[in-house]
């Protein structure tokens with residue numbers, strides 16, 4: 001079994017003759033000998049050399065004559081091509097392969113690079129139908145834009161003040177006692193009663209429990225035989241067997257102690273209390289359609305006070321074509337307008353934006 005050998009093959013670079021037996025040192029077609037460019041490779045079908053032949057190979061690599069490039073057997077002292085001494089050797093078969101490797105690898109890489117863009121290129125989608133759709137869309141958008149401009153473009157109008165109105169209000173707050181509750185009593189609160197209630201739960205270790213846990217480990221359960229053919233550099237390959245450990249995953253169970261927790265309620269004092277607070281009570285209002293707004297009068301009880309005030313002033317304009325526009329405006333501007341008087345207004349998007357050169361803030 002040990003030391004099985006296989007005859008390699010080589011290609012002649014001068015006449016395209018391929019698959020020549022490695023032990024045939026000269027090309028059978030053109031007669032050129034194996035040289036520094038010769039690379040042995042394994043045949044498709046492995047056929048072992050007979051024992052006698054095998055014994056003569058795998059003892060040393062061929063060497064290259066530096067004068068004529070011919071490959072010579074390891075034990076030859078002179079080149080069989082030109083007779084030069086082995087001391088003039090330019091290197092072994094392996095040295096030749098190493099020299100050839102680098103340019104080869106580069107060539108392989110550039111080939112891959114040029115191939116990539118081709119595979120990445122995607123077919124361009126047909127464009128004809130999309131173009132028509134684009135034009136239709138463009139027209140629709142243009143129509144919408146024109147309509148928007150027509151609606152929202154500011155328009156000036158000569159009008160008359162048709163009506164005015166005003167509204168004023170004052171919130172009234174009352175100081176009242178309210179019932180509230182919580183985990184503490186704020187300043188001013190008067191406790192009426194308390195209870196003990198669950199405020200939160202605490203996780204407390206109760207006991208330990210034994211549980212089965214599945215685990216796994218890698219176990220070697222034999223070897224796989226891997227066969228490799230090593231280039232002897234003399235036209236033959238040696239068969240080398242490697243024993244590769246093979247692994248499987250084994251499952252097993254282990255007992256483990258796991259903590260078990262219980263929820264334990266934690267009690268605390270919960271307070272119910274009375275507290276005095278200012279709260280909204282009512283809103284006093286006044287309104288009118290005249291020119292003299294006033295604040296509503298307040299009749300405050302001893303536990304009441306005045307809160308927020310609010311006010312609004314509106315005016316309605318009418319055009320010659322009986323179109324009406326109403327607007328809420330500041331009091332000082334409202335005061336300058338009187339019913340029946342003419343007014344220049346600007347309307348934008350259906351809203352009054354300017355009155356007699358005064359621009360309204362939005």
Ligand SMILES: [Zn+2]
Pocket residue numbers: 012013014015016017027028029030031032
């Ligand atoms: Zn040849």
Ligand SMILES: [Zn+2]
Pocket residue numbers: 065066067068069070079080081082083084
């Ligand atoms: Zn030679």
